[in-house]
Amino acid sequence: MDGKVYDIEAATAEKITSMLDEVSFLRCTTRLNVQPEGHEYARALPLGAVTDRAKSSPCVGKFTQRYPGLVQSICALVRRQCPNFTSTTIQLNSGYSAKLHVDSNNRGPSLVAGFGECRRGRIFVFDQNGSCAQTVLEPMKGWKHHAKGDKVPGEWHDVRHKLLRFNGKTPHAVENFTGTRYSMVLFTNNRWHSLSLIHI
Numbered sequence: 001m002d003g004k005v006y007d008i009e010a011a012t013a014e015k016i017t018s019m020l021d022e023v024s025f026l027r028c029t030t031r032l033n034v035q036p037e038g039h040e041y042a043r044a045l046p047l048g049a050v051t052d053r054a055k056s057s058p059c060v061g062k063f064t065q066r067y068p069g070l071v072q073s074i075c076a077l078v079r080r081q082c083p084n085f086t087s088t089t090i091q092l093n094s095g096y097s098a099k100l101h102v103d104s105n106n107r108g109p110s111l112v113a114g115f116g117e118c119r120r121g122r123i124f125v126f127d128q129n130g131s132c133a134q135t136v137l138e139p140m141k142g143w144k145h146h147a148k149g150d151k152v153p154g155e156w157h158d159v160r161h162k163l164l165r166f167n168g169k170t171p172h173a174v175e176n177f178t179g180t181r182y183s184m185v186l187f188t189n190n191r192w193h194s195l196s197l198i199h200i
């Protein structure tokens with residue numbers, strides 16, 4: 001159910017945070033839909049099923065096997081807290097506030113969690129009956145319901161050491177923050193059915 005929150009045990013959060021501290025994040029220059037204004041890149045790392053941009057088909061990301069302990073810890077956490085949730089991909093992010101956007105390679109059902117020591121850094125998620133709003137500064141690919149200048153209704157959620165279930169196919173953004181902030185987003189790749197044992 002979208003909007004449902006699951007607490008993460010302190011020991012698990014500490015373990016995952018220490019693993020994230022050791023990750024060599026990529027400087028991604030192609031994720032323009034999330035890249036904050038004035039930033040030349042976003043620090044991120046996809047694990048699991050990713051889209052091969054050259055072939056427009058899914059494959060298992062080459063970094064998945066580099067961090068087996070982290071992948072196993074995240075999957076174990078989700079199995080404990082959200083046993084009915086399924087996904088193919090873990091998107092890791094570090095040190096940036098994603099602007100208002102809609103996910104493109106995501107079927108929709110998603111989980112997000114935050115880690116690290118930071119102030120603020122909440123996530124804004126679209127909610128038709130929300131008590132606050134964000135202004136659309138530029139058109140959002142995949143979302144036709146609000147144009148530039150419109151107000152998108154929604155709610156802010158504190159996801160530090162919490163799992164939040166939401167729909168990645170609706171607008172969402174991250175609040176500006178100070179300190180160290182990591183996030184992980186679990187979702188199902190749009191083309192997951194094209195994966196084969198050869199990819200795995």
